[in-house]
């Protein structure tokens with residue numbers, strides 16, 4: 336997220352210094368060797384480095400020269416609790432270097448109260464006072480991977496300030512740099528909850544879509560047809576908007592942010608029932624998908640231990656090579672436990688990372704993956720795969736082969752075409 340914000344700001348002509356504690360990351364970036372699986376980001380980031388508008392370093396000292404300091408360190412959750420070591424470390428370093436007149440913008444996702452109770456005191460540890468000497472605002476990052484650049488420029492920016500002056504300074508910064516529309520929140524806490532509420536809603540909505548898909552499967556109706564029709568009814572300020580079912584919910588946000596909300600409530604003696612339920616439903620999808628693949632293989636007369644499954648796309652969703660909490664991992668693990676031979680292919684994911692995560696080296700080309708496959712499982716449908724016409728590979732795969740659609744959402748016409756050319760097809764809820 337930090338590299339996206341840095342690259343976009345540099346692209347708008349702002350002088351940016353990107354600071355990261357990971358020296359290898361900084362070196363890889365300086366050498367233009369860092370693999371960024373975000374469409375358009377390498378060009379923008381390396382363009383920024385080439386132009387001199389962007390520098391990357393492990394050194395915190397340039398902080399003293401900055402007008403605005405943006406915090407974008409990771410804020411993982413372990414056992415429902417925020418792991419705040421990275422945030423604390425960054426704020427401690429900043430506290431030593433802040434000077435009067437600066438504005439600090441927290442962008443990392445945090446539970447309500449963290450900006451005020453954790454970030455502000457650490458920033459003040461060098462002797463300055465927030466609200467008097469320097470400003471503090473929370474502006475949650477709401478972009479999603481795969482379309483980060485577009486969304487960063489297009490989405491309104493939520494601003495919650497320590498004080499009205501901090502909020503005004505942050506709003507002015509985003510308006511001046513990326514021309515963003517600003518959504519004012521009256522407090523840091525309000526802006527913190529905005530971010531979490533959005534991801535709570537998304538996770539919850541997907542859980543409903545996944546349950547709906549399971550229902551449609553047993554009713555033998557197409558869940559996408561149902562969703563498309565259901566979504567035509569106006570409700571509230573928009574339409575009913577059921578999101579899409581899939582092989583599962585992964586990534587570093589939706590798998591943790593709802594737990595931040597749940598934990599914040601629990602710490603205040605409030606029990607939120609919807610969050611664990613939604614998480615459980617979404618976490619059930621990889622096993623559901625693996626079972627579906629085994630079922631389809633059985634229909635083709637193949638036992639899993641004699642089957643070869645080609646997995647196209649191992650990222651946690653379409654158009655990203657990010658493997659964090661990817662639901663593809665438990666699908667693959669389940670299939671391998673059942674004895675299947677699994678071959679992985681993903682043009683966006685770093686091959687070394689894939690091997691480390693899956694314990695299985697990916698193959699470089701789709702042809703290698705598809706050779707002799709009894710099942711083609713499209714578990715993340717990247718735009719690159721549009722060039723792979725599975726029909727053209729009909730002679731490459733096994734004579735009986737099923738396409739399992741975990742996130743490709745093939746049209747009826749495409750599915751009919753697959754079937755006309757001798758493929759079986761099965762989707763999540765279709």
Ligand SMILES: NC(=O)c1ccc[n+]([C@@H]2O[C@H](COP(=O)([O-])OP(=O)(O)OC[C@H]3O[C@@H](n4cnc5c(N)ncnc54)[C@H](O)[C@@H]3O)[C@@H](O)[C@H]2O)c1
Pocket residue numbers: 336337354355356357360407408409410421422424425442443444445476477478479480587588
């Ligand atoms: N990835 C997304 O799509 C996304 C979207 C919205 C919000 N967010 C939020 O943004 C934050 C960052 O997410 P991310 O996916 O970029 O995480 P990340 O783990 O990919 O990146 C965090 C970076 O911070 C660096 N870091 C750790 N401690 C540091 C320190 N003390 N000083 C300087 N650098 C330090 C790490 O080395 C790492 O490179 C999180 O709070 C996340 O919830 C992420």
